[in-house]
Amino acid sequence: MEKAKISPRQLFVLIILFQLGSSIIIPVGLTAKQDAWLAILGAMVGGLLLFLLYYKVGSYYPGLVPTEYMPKLWGPFFGKFFAFFYVMYLFYLAARVLRDFGSMLVVFAYPETPLFIINLLWMVLVVYTVRKGIETMARTGEILFIVVVILAVAAFILLILNGSIDTRNLQPLFEEGTVTVLKAIGESVFFPFGEIVVFTMIYPYLNQLNKAKRVGIYALLVSGLVLSVTMAVNLSVLGFSLLSRSNFPLLSTIQTIEIAEFIERLDVFFMIGVIIGGFFKISIFFYVAVLAAASLFNVKESSQLVFPLGFITLFLSVGIASNFSEHIREGLDIVPLYLHLPFQVIFPLLLLVSAVLRNRKKQKKQLATK
Template sequence: MEKAKITPGQLFILIFLFELGSALLIPLGLSAKKDAWLAILLGMGGGLCLFLIYQALYNYYPDILPTTYMQEITGKVLGKLLAFLYLIYFLYIAARVLRDFGEMLVTFAYDETPLFIINALLLFCIVYTVHKGIEVLARTGELLFVLLYFLAVIGFVLVVVSGLIELNNLQPVLEEGIGPVIKTVVTETWYIPFGEVVVFTMIFPYLNRPKHVKAAGLTGIALSGLNIVITMAVNISVLSYELVSRSQFPLLNTIQAIEVAEFLERLDVFFMIALITGGFFKIGLYFYAALIGTADLFKVNGLSRLIYPLGLVVLFSSMTIASSYSEHIQEGTQFVPLYMHLPFQVIIPALLLLIAVIKNRKKQRL
């Protein structure tokens, strides 16, 4: 671990920015059709429960990283294997999110620029910031949080003023019953983005006031979740479910539809800045978690030795995980949630907590 500390307020901001990340970029919960916003809301509830599991593990092992306490809980061999698998998971998801934002920039702004160049430039900025440490990343979040929220409020006001919202597009609620909504929660919105907060188990030990981790985390998840719910509801009410389901990036299409007094329009550039800000922190935190976890697991002194090799792994992985964006999205909705998010976000942490509880009870009896 680097010698650094962050405040509960900075943890809240990092969680908020991380959760928004790619959740604002890609369409979430569309398996529930018009009730996608409800599936996201219920997914947020599940995410809050998962956070309590992560926080409980942190309470048992407040001063060490998960890559270390996994070995204490399950034994060295199995613990090291689990820790290594988590590092692969963090790097893989970082590469996926990088691909998401690279594709968005190529589609909307740099159609003649190779995707590799876009990804490389974005990752270079992230690697530079991560190289400075978690404190610099947290302070950067404090500065950009204000900008992001200002743009979000302005965007919502302009959508309302433009008269684009058609509440009929959200009706009828639960047209096909609660079944499709629950299925969407279990297969998608529970994990993306709310379960992804598992990455913060690598950040908790840097908190200068450990008692505030619960309040900061739950508040960050709840506030970001409500923002995502509102965003999806606005997207469907403006574009209709049919258009949202066919759109690669529905929020940008919604922003492009803004026109006030035949003067204020084409505001998508400003909101691309907001989206990239969220993506910056999501990729950065996944990358930082993989970086410090690798250093801890393999006992490497100095993060600078690892940062560029791991950066290259993320960059080239982002290019090779899928041959096209449609294949990338299909993999992210069908394979990743059940075969990666479910075990790493839900099953393994729950089992680790169960074993930790049993072990600590035995110690207390002795």
Template sequence: MEKAKINASELVALMLLFEIGSAVVVGLGMQAKQDAWMAILIGMAAGFILFLIYDYLYRHHSSLSLIGYLQIILGKWVGRAVAFLYIVYFFYIAARVLRDFGALLLSSTLPLTPMLVVNMIMMLAAVYACSLGIEALGRASEIFLSIVLMLAVLAIFLLTASGVIHWEHLKPPLEHGWKPVLQTVFPQTMTFPFGEIVAFSMLLPYLNNPLHARRLGLVAILISGLILSFIIAVNISVLTAYNAENSTFPLLRTIGKIRLAGFIERLEAIAIVTLIIGGFFKITIFYYAAVKGAHELFQVGTRKELALWLGLPLLVSSEIIADGYTEHIDIGLKLVPLYLHLPFQAGIPLLLLIITWVRKGYYPTSR
């Protein structure tokens, strides 16, 4: 592992940008209609539980990364096989987020630009960030988080001043009962974005004070959950639940409603800048987790060399994972949460936790 450390504020900034990422722009949890904000909060609560599992495994195995303690808990060969699957998972999700990023820019501002060109620019930025290391990424996250927060405050102020926020669109709460909300939570909002924090099981060993990992992680999940819930509530209040659900990028459409003083309008750039920053950090952290995992597992080359070698496959993967954006979103909302997110975010970590508890019971002094 590279000899690098990040402090508490850098870890929180990385987690916030990662959690917000692409989730702030797409219609998260809109299957619950006007109760989408509630589905996000319940998903956040599930995210707390998942992170406590990741933190326990991290603490119990001498602050190793996921790749390290998989081989300890499951044995060398089974552990290495599962570790390889996690590397593929991290890589695949990085490619999916890269595709999300390209699709938004093409549909909003660059309709005549090939997606390959847009994705290649972001891929090169992610590769460069990975080559610089986690310390550089952590320092950059604090700067970019402040930019995102300032843009968010500005957007809320302008929307309020424009008089387009109508909170009555959130009524009636629980019109169809709890069933639509819970069906949206499990598995969607629980796994995206909160369960994706599993990628940080590869980054927690870099924290300069491991004892703070649990508190910092829970705080980051809480803040990101409240931010996402509030933004979705604003989207519904401005657009109505029906329009927000049927918008590809509801935040973009919400910001487009700003009309103030006869000349302050067409501020969609606020949403686009937010996506670029959040998308960059989400892609980079998933990609970094894949690169670091491959380096730990196979012990070939250096981390910087692997970051360069895997850049082109990442770009190609983002192009071929779906024939079009509709198929891409359909796979992302229906298949990925059930068949990828749940096993890798909840199923396998829960199994690791049970095995650890059983061994601790048989060998209480082994820790």
């Protein structure tokens, strides 16, 4: 592992930027229609339970990452076998998020530019940052987090002054029934809240490990509330009908701002936020994927893997789907069931059971020797 340490505040900032990265621009919980903001709050509770599961597993092996304690729990063969698929999962998510933001920039700002060129520019920045290490990434996060907060507060105030917010668009509550809301909650747990599983690779870098649980809970609460408020604002401004037809609802919401025929065309707010969020989302996914690969294959300097794995991630992001519609459909129909469910729920539960049983055996042996 890299010889570096980050503070609880830096971890808090990284988690929030990561959680909000793509979920701010990609609508979450729309199955519940105008109750989507409520579904996000419910999904946040589910995300907290998953986080406590990951924290409990890691507490049995403090200072180790999953690819290190999997072989200890399941043996060298099966442990490394499942660790390999965990590494593949991380790289797939890195490539998938890269495709998300690359496609967004092509649609929104650079329709004549090939997707490969956009993704290449993203990866150049990400590779450079990952080679600098987690400390550099964390310090950058502290600075850019302030920028994101200022942009968010300014946009919210301008929407209020513009009179765009109409809370009647949030009514009636539970029009589609509680079952529909519960279904939306289940769909929204994996993305974005369950993705916090990647931070099990970063917790060992925390200089105060005893604060990891508190920081994770607070960060999930803040990010969940921000996502819920953002969705409520989008629904209030656009209404569900228009929001469901928009590729990027937050952009459509910001474009409604027009004050005194002077303050308008604030697409730059959206663009800056997207670039910051995309940068951290891709960087963290790619960083933990490189770290996991280095740990699995016993590479002393993980930085040696950054360039070759960066090229693999770049080409995977372009070839992951033939078009944007197929990419979105894959993310909605295939990824949650066949990737998120096993790696965010099933494997962590199996690891916890294995850790508990192994710990009991150790305690019995200790009592027997006494």
